[in-house]
Amino acid sequence: MALETTLAGAYPKIGDSTEEQKLRRALHQFDKGEISEEDLDLIKNGVTEEAIRQQIEAGLDVVTDGLIRWDDPLTYLCRNITGFETSGLLRYFDTNTFYRQPIVESRLEWIKPILVSDYQFAQAKSTKPVKAVLTGPYTIAKLSRNRFYREFKQLAFDLAHIIHKEVEALEAAGCRYIQLDEPAILNHKHDFNLFLQMYEIVAAQLSKAEKTLQLNFGNLEGLYPKVLNIPVERLGFELTKNHKNWDVIKSAPFTKKMMAGVVDARNTKMESENDLVQAVHQLGEYTSLEQLWLSTSHSLEFLPRSNARKKLELLASAAKQLRGASVS
Amino acid sequence: MNLPVLPTTTVGSFPKPDYLTKARFQFSKNQISKTELEELEKKATKEWVDFQEEIGIDILVDGEMYRGDMVTYFAENFKGFEISGLVRSYGNRYYRKPVAVAEIERVNPVTVEWFKFTQSLTQKPVKGMLTGPYTIMDWSFDEFYPTRRDLCLRLAEVVHDEAKDLEEAGAQYIQIDEPAVSVRPEELELAIEAMGIVTSGLKAYTLTHICYGDFPKIYPKMLDIPVNQIDLELSNNEFDLLDLFKKAPFTRDIGLGVLDVHSHRTETKDEVKARIQKALKFIPKEKIYVSPDCGLKTREVEEAKAKLRVMVEATKEMRETLG
Numbered sequence: 001m002a003l004e005t006t007l008a009g010a011y012p013k014i015g016d017s018t019e020e021q022k023l024r025r026a027l028h029q030f031d032k033g034e035i036s037e038e039d040l041d042l043i044k045n046g047v048t049e050e051a052i053r054q055q056i057e058a059g060l061d062v063v064t065d066g067l068i069r070w071d072d073p074l075t076y077l078c079r080n081i082t083g084f085e086t087s088g089l090l091r092y093f094d095t096n097t098f099y100r101q102p103i104v105e106s107r108l109e110w111i112k113p114i115l116v117s118d119y120q121f122a123q124a125k126s127t128k129p130v131k132a133v134l135t136g137p138y139t140i141a142k143l144s145r146n147r148f149y150r151e152f153k154q155l156a157f158d159l160a161h162i163i164h165k166e167v168e169a170l171e172a173a174g175c176r177y178i179q180l181d182e183p184a185i186l187n188h189k190h191d192f193n194l195f196l197q198m199y200e201i202v203a204a205q206l207s208k209a210e211k212t213l214q215l216n217f218g219n220l221e222g223l224y225p226k227v228l229n230i231p232v233e234r235l236g237f238e239l240t241k242n243h244k245n246w247d248v249i250k251s252a253p254f255t256k257k258m259m260a261g262v263v264d265a266r267n268t269k270m271e272s273e274n275d276l277v278q279a280v281h282q283l284g285e286y287t288s289l290e291q292l293w294l295s296t297s298h299s300l301e302f303l304p305r306s307n308a309r310k311k312l313e314l315l316a317s318a319a320k321q322l323r324g325a326s327v328s
Numbered sequence: 329m330n331l332p333v334l335p336t337t338t339v340g341s342f343p344k345p346d347y348l349t350k351a352r353f354q355f356s357k358n359q360i361s362k363t364e365l366e367e368l369e370k371k372a373t374k375e376w377v378d379f380q381e382e383i384g385i386d387i388l389v390d391g392e393m394y395r396g397d398m399v400t401y402f403a404e405n406f407k408g409f410e411i412s413g414l415v416r417s418y419g420n421r422y423y424r425k426p427v428a429v430a431e432i433e434r435v436n437p438v439t440v441e442w443f444k445f446t447q448s449l450t451q452k453p454v455k456g457m458l459t460g461p462y463t464i465m466d467w468s469f470d471e472f473y474p475t476r477r478d479l480c481l482r483l484a485e486v487v488h489d490e491a492k493d494l495e496e497a498g499a500q501y502i503q504i505d506e507p508a509v510s511v512r513p514e515e516l517e518l519a520i521e522a523m524g525i526v527t528s529g530l531k532a533y534t535l536t537h538i539c540y541g542d543f544p545k546i547y548p549k550m551l552d553i554p555v556n557q558i559d560l561e562l563s564n565n566e567f568d569l570l571d572l573f574k575k576a577p578f579t580r581d582i583g584l585g586v587l588d589v590h591s592h593r594t595e596t597k598d599e600v601k602a603r604i605q606k607a608l609k610f611i612p613k614e615k616i617y618v619s620p621d622c623g624l625k626t627r628e629v630e631e632a633k634a635k636l637r638v639m640v641e642a643t644k645e646m647r648e649t650l651g
Contacts, residue, residue, distance in 0.1 A: 012415075012416070013416060014414060014416075014422065015413070015414075016413045016414060024420055024422065027419075027420040028420060031420075071418075071419060072418065088590070089418060091511060094511050094512045096417060096466075096467055096508075097416065097417055097418060098417060098418040099418075267469050267470060267471070268412060268427055268469040268471060269469070269470065269471040270471075301415075301416055302415065303415065304412050304413025304414055304415055304425075305413065305414075306413050307412070307413065
């Protein structure tokens with residue numbers, strides 16, 4: 001298999017044209033009681049299809065469902081886990097976006113698959129493999145307010161078991177790529193041992209899907225190379241121009257597959273194709289390019305949709321150039 | 329400046345009356361002229377000035393009837409910015425972000441005419457209201473400057489020029505809001521340096537408003553922001569912040585947020601008084617200014633008015649007990 005391209009999570013829910021603002025209008029109508037939840041779900045399905053189509057048109061090899069149904073990285077999962085209530089808005093890391101803080105009110109329990117039907121819907125609409133994306137247990141635990149467990153550790157382990165069940169259900173449904181987002185560990189590096197124990201629970205006995213651990217909103221300094229001990233097959237992180245991670249990964253051989261976030265998903269400024277080609281050549285010193293995924297540094301929801309599309313097209317075009325070069 | 333103890337003020341924005349919201353929409357569809365829109369903006373400004381005088385607020389604001397987003401407003405009026413497509417902030421809320429595409433320049437004063445107009449309506453002092461360079465930088469895309477620092481420091485110069493012009497136009501109070509400052513502790517130094525440029529050489533009383541964020545990580549370092557007063561969102565956080573002040577005293581004047589601007593419920597006078605009492609344990613009364621947590625623009629007009637009435641009445645009662 002040669003170098004492939006993907007995106008690091010969500011796709012912008014709306015664009016600037018009227019046609020691309022269906023979801024915004026529908027949510028507005030739903031809030032006013034003018035359309036039913038079923039009507040709204042149909043719109044969400046349609047926009048999910050549109051997001052997948054645009055990713056494929058841009059030339060990506062591995063797509064996501066765009067996380068069109070997700071309000072924020074926490075709420076969509078947590079409202080389907082028994083024991084959580086949601087509360088007020090808090091800022092999501094250093095972005096100007098917000099999430100509703102989940103509150104742990106009682107013992108957390110996984111009742112039934114949360115993302116499986118979304119995965120099945122998306123895969124049925126896609127000619128490319130669909131990667132399921134979900135927030136990992138450590139970040140959920142860290143961004144929640146704990147009103148139930150005596151110790152953070154107990155909350156963390158219960159969530160690890162819950163996400164394990166979800167990953168297992170996605171595997172059973174045929175999903176071959178699963179991405180777990182864990183930005184919070186980069187702000188709490190001293191928790192690494194707990195984090196490792198949690199991932200031994202998450203990944204136990206699961207081997208059908210390739211699991212990617214996505215670590216963004218910071219750098220791997222202090223976690224690398226021990227982060228390579230986490231039982232996942234692929235590690236994703238930011239590798240935009242001059243990012244600190246470029247120095248960090250020099251310090252030890254990279255022994256996993258890599259998802260390299262070379263395209264900055266938080267700024268509209270376009271990288272040049274040449275920048276990306278250079279970056280990949282440099283990565284060739286640390287990792288096998290045969291198994292490399294090139295991706296955006298973050299979810300694309302921080303960009304307007306038109307800019308997001310351009311960034312994906314650039315990613316695909318750089319990959320094409322690189323693949324061509326390796327054949328000749 | 330003849331102010332009572334515990335002077336009352338507000339953070340800047342007030343809700344727009346329905347007729348103005350409608351007019352702004354019509355203007356965006358080219359159905360009414362710029363002049364027609366401005367007449368209504370002035371009418372709404374005058375109504376808010378009258379209201380502030382009527383209830384007895386000490387330092388007035390213009391209410392920002394002519395502004396949309398606090399960052400985009402300035403970006404639209406500075407040269408070098410374009411405005412992006414829609415980006416989501418939460419739920420079904422989207423906004424357009426400024427994009428720096430060339431050297432940022434201030435061709436003309438941006439807020440000075442509005443300041444003069446508002447000050448002409450009242451004998452009480454009106455605050456000049458600006459958005460700070462760090463926040464404009466942090467909430468914009470940047471396709472021009474090599475680093476965040478470069479964009480931030482350039483904006484600091486531009487905002488300084490605006491502050492200078494406000495001062496010359498008679499502003500005794502100039503507020504430079506930096507809600508983004510609490511988000512990236514590692515960039516606090518940059519925000520401080522930028523504010524130093526903005527307030528350099530100003531004789532006016534300067535203040536900055538900072539919203540809720542990771543205060544434990546930036547306190548007490550944030551006291552180095554070179555302004556006379558730091559205005560903080562406190563009610564929303566059940567006054568946890570005050571515990572921080574036990575560890576290191578709050579050395580600036582404080583703008584004490586006593587109204588939760590995200591809640592529909594009107595506070596009681598007793599709640600407001602309790603909040604002021606709590607602050608008085610840590611900060612001498614001469615250093616306390618009383619205000620809402622943040623701008624009130626997301627509340628309904630009547631909600632905002634009810635909240636402000638309670639704030640002013642409770643503060644007046646507090647003053648009596650303080651003698």
